[in-house]
Each structure stands twice: as C-alpha cells, then as structure tokens.
Amino acid sequence: MLFDLTGKTALVTGASGGLGQAMAMGLAEAGAKIVAVASSNCDATVAAVREAGGTIEQISANLxxxxxxxxVFEKALSFYGSIDILVNNAGTIRRTPAADHAAQDWFDVIDLNLNAVFFLSQLAGRHMIARGSGKIINIASMLTFQGGINVPGYTASKHGVAGITKALANEWASKGIQVNAIAPGYMTTNNTAPIVADQARYQSITDRIPAGRWGQPEDMKGPVVFLASAASDYLNGHVLCVDGGWLAR
Known part of the structure; x- marks a missing residue:
C-alpha cells in the first residue's frame, strides 16, 4: 500500500513523450489520475494511459x-479538483560552445528549465500547503553534478533545479510536503539523439556506465512512483540519481 496512488492527481509537464510520458504512465499504473502538459499535444500519452485503463486529461501550453x-495550474485543478503530485519534467537544451552561446539560447533554457520549475512549484506549493500534503518532483540531470560540454545554460539550469529542490524542502517539509528530484543518467530520448549519433562518444559513455547500458524511459517509472507515494514521506530535499551507476564510476 505504500506505493498506491489511488485517489491522487498528478500534474506532469513535458508529458508528450520520452521520460515525461513514461513517468505519466508509471503514475497512472499506480492509480493516479493524470494531467499531462506539453507545448505540443499529448495525444500519444493520453491514448496509452487510457488504453491501460487509466484516467488522464491534457493541457497544451508553453511553460x-x-x-x-x-x-495552466488553474485549468489542471479544474479537471479533478486537486493536485497532489507535481512532476516538473519539461525542459529544453541548446548545444553551443560557451564562447558562442547566444543570449536567446541562454534565456530559452533558463526560462523553461529553471524559472518555470520554480513558479509552477510555487503555485502547487500554495495549494498543497493549504491542504497539508503534497509531493513535488523536479527532474534534474547528471549535469546537476557535472559541467558538461557545449551546454552552459542547461548545466546552470540543472544545478539550479537541485538548489530549488533543497530550498523548497527546507520551507515546506514541516507543512507535509515532500520536495525531491530525480537526476536521470544517460537515457535514450530525443534530447540525447545527437550523442547517440556520435558512435565514438556513445560507446565511451556506455563503457563508463556500470549497468552496461543506457537508461530507457521506463526506468523512470519506479523512482517517480516512489517519490510520489507514501513510501517517501520522510524523504526531503534529495536528488535521486537514476543513472545505472554513472556517478559512482
């Protein structure tokens, strides 16, 4: 019963595909009703959840x-009357050397990856504080801990996500709200397609992963359900690495 989400509602951003879609599926399989948000439509996610017997609605929005x-938050509330779980997954990346990194690229990444995470968490936090409970799950990265190459804005944003996670946990843990983050390792998604296409780099990364493989979106299901459920009620301000052991190597 610790992992049962029956009766809970989860708002998942960036849910049109990839990690967001997998996490929405995992939460729905655990019993949660889903509000899927993305800049494009979430039709594929909606169809998959409903086919599996779950309950889901979607919102198209540029966060x-x-x-x-x-x-966006008020519309999400209108579907089921409450938001018990917020998964801040929506994000973007711009790959340019730091010396050539355009200002607009920097602002685009920070606005979605960091600013939207804070302000959507603020909206959810007010709602959850009034109700005395809630779960906020932010999506960090291996670049929360490392510098990366040619992705200065993304790296800064993901370091910031860890900071926001800890800051909100400090303020809201006593109010019954758990704020934590998941840092995915190298996952096979659209964001990592340029790396996968570089065979030499892809192989060097794979060789460093103790699990011997890249992660798949489905590898995020268990961790997100754990952080969304009563099983993590005493976990606060933590960044959970789902990386096949990458950081341990």
Missing amino acids: SELDGLEG
Whole structure:
C-alpha cells in the first residue's frame, strides 16, 4: 500500500513523450489520475494511459511563458479538483560552445528549465500547503553534478533545479510536503539523439556506465512512483540519481 496512488492527481509537464510520458504512465499504473502538459499535444500519452485503463486529461501550453503558468495550474485543478503530485519534467537544451552561446539560447533554457520549475512549484506549493500534503518532483540531470560540454545554460539550469529542490524542502517539509528530484543518467530520448549519433562518444559513455547500458524511459517509472507515494514521506530535499551507476564510476 505504500506505493498506491489511488485517489491522487498528478500534474506532469513535458508529458508528450520520452521520460515525461513514461513517468505519466508509471503514475497512472499506480492509480493516479493524470494531467499531462506539453507545448505540443499529448495525444500519444493520453491514448496509452487510457488504453491501460487509466484516467488522464491534457493541457497544451508553453511553460516558458511565465505569465500563463497560473492559468495552466488553474485549468489542471479544474479537471479533478486537486493536485497532489507535481512532476516538473519539461525542459529544453541548446548545444553551443560557451564562447558562442547566444543570449536567446541562454534565456530559452533558463526560462523553461529553471524559472518555470520554480513558479509552477510555487503555485502547487500554495495549494498543497493549504491542504497539508503534497509531493513535488523536479527532474534534474547528471549535469546537476557535472559541467558538461557545449551546454552552459542547461548545466546552470540543472544545478539550479537541485538548489530549488533543497530550498523548497527546507520551507515546506514541516507543512507535509515532500520536495525531491530525480537526476536521470544517460537515457535514450530525443534530447540525447545527437550523442547517440556520435558512435565514438556513445560507446565511451556506455563503457563508463556500470549497468552496461543506457537508461530507457521506463526506468523512470519506479523512482517517480516512489517519490510520489507514501513510501517517501520522510524523504526531503534529495536528488535521486537514476543513472545505472554513472556517478559512482
């Protein structure tokens, strides 16, 4: 029963595919009702959840437009009356050497990966504080701990996600809200397609992963259900690495 999410509602951003879709599926399989949000449609996620017998609605929104976040959250509330779980998964990346990194690329990444995470968490936090419970799960990265190459904005944003996670946990743990993060390792998604296409780099990364393989989106299901459930009620401000052992090597 510790992992049962029956009766809970989860708002999952960036849920049109990849990690977001897998996490939405995992939460739905554990019994949660889902509100899927993405800049494009979430039709594939909606179909998959419903086919599996789950309950889901979707919202199309550009979360980089910070003025619209309150409207997104209010619409999410209108579906089921509450938000018990927020998964801040939506993100973007711009690959350019630091010396050539355009200002707009920097702002685009920070707006979605960091600013939207804080302000959507703020909206959810107010709602959860009033109810005395809630789970906020932010999606960090291996670049929360490392510098990366040619991705200065992304690295800065993911370091910031860890900081926000800890700051909110400090303030809200006593109010019945757990704020934690998941740092995926190298996962096979659209974001990592350029790395996978570089066979030499792909192999060098694979050789460093103790598990001997890249992660798949489905590898995120268990961790997100754990952090969304009563099983993690005494876990606060933690960044959970789901990386096949990459950081331990």
